[in-house]
Amino acid sequence: MPISPNQGSSGGGTLVSITGSNLSGTTTVRFGTRLATSVTNVSPTTVTAVSPSGTGAVGVTVTTPGGTSNPIPFYYVGAPFKQSLSPSFGSTAGGDTVTINGTGFSSATSVSFGANTAVPTVVSDSRLTVVAPAGAAGSVSVSVTTAGGSNNGLSYTYVAAPTVTAVVPAEGPESGGTAVTLTGTGFTSTNQVTFDGNPAPFTVISDTSVSAVTPPGTGGPVDVAVTNDAGTAILADAFTYIAGPGI
Structure with missing residues (x-):
């Protein structure tokens, strides 16, 4: 006499x-001993019933x-508990x-990132992996659903990839040291700014503005790149290094 599913929440x-x-x-x-x-x-040949609360098998x-x-055996499962992601x-x-x-992850069937869900891979009762679905920029609650129920408590932050639209001023000496302002989007989590691949000191002003100081470079136009947690944006030939006079 099979039963399906053969496990469920300890809360019934x-x-x-x-x-x-x-x-x-x-x-x-x-x-x-409890009535359904x-x-x-x-x-x-078929009966359906709703399980009462219980524990164990x-x-x-x-x-x-x-x-x-x-x-025939039925297994009560407690709600999952999440510690970290x-x-x-x-x-x-x-x-x-x-x-x-x-x-309590053994019977995990889905993981929700806000309103979007994904199917996890259960590694063990204490660990699972999941590929995050697409989502809007910002923080969302993460919830794991198992046969024992669902549990939230952790959050995941979606970060938009950056864009760079302008660098002002757009030129400076090869010796570096020019204070410039980069404009674009997705700058809040910026972790690197480079000029021709060379890292530059920077300060995030807002999600659309970053100030930086040019490192030394070689005469001519170079690419300026901004990297954040979601990726890298490159503005080609955005800054031009000007060679000093020679006598």
């Missing part, structure tokens, strides 16, 4: 389907006018693999 409320023979006239379904609720005699029995069946940020385009640590 799991709708299970029990199949067998001679199930017409079912009067009660018990999970261990919402028992429905679907057919002579219990035997499920069906009682009809002809007697009581042998027990890494990384805690990623691109709005999604695609970043996130590792979540905690307990």
Whole structure:
């Protein structure tokens, strides 16, 4: 007499389907010693019931006018507990693999990032990995759903890839030291600014503005790049190094 699913939340409320023979006239379904609720005699071979609360493994029995069946196992599962996730940020385009640590993950079926869900890979009862779906810039709650229920408590921050639209002033001496302002978008989590691949000291003014000081360079136009947690934006030939006079 199979039962599906054969596990559910320790809080109860799991709708299970029990199949067998001679199930017409079912009067009660018990999970261990506790009565199930919402028992429905679907057919002579199928009964559905909603599990009561419980813990551990219990035997499920069906009682009809002809007697009581042998027990079949049903396993109560506690709600998952999340301890940490890494990384805690990623691109709005999604695609970043996130590792979540905690307990009770063995039966995990989905992970929600705000309103968007993804199917996880269960590594162990204490660890799972999931590829973050696409999402809007900002922080969202992360929720893991298992046979035992769902649990939130952790957050994930979506970061938009940067864009660079202008560098002002657009020229300066080869010796470096020119204070410039970069304008664009997605600058809040900037972690590097480079001129022709050379790192420059910088300060984030806002999500659309970064100030930087040019490093030394070679005469001519060079690319300026801004990197944040979601990627790198390059503005080609955005700054020109001017050679000093020679006598």
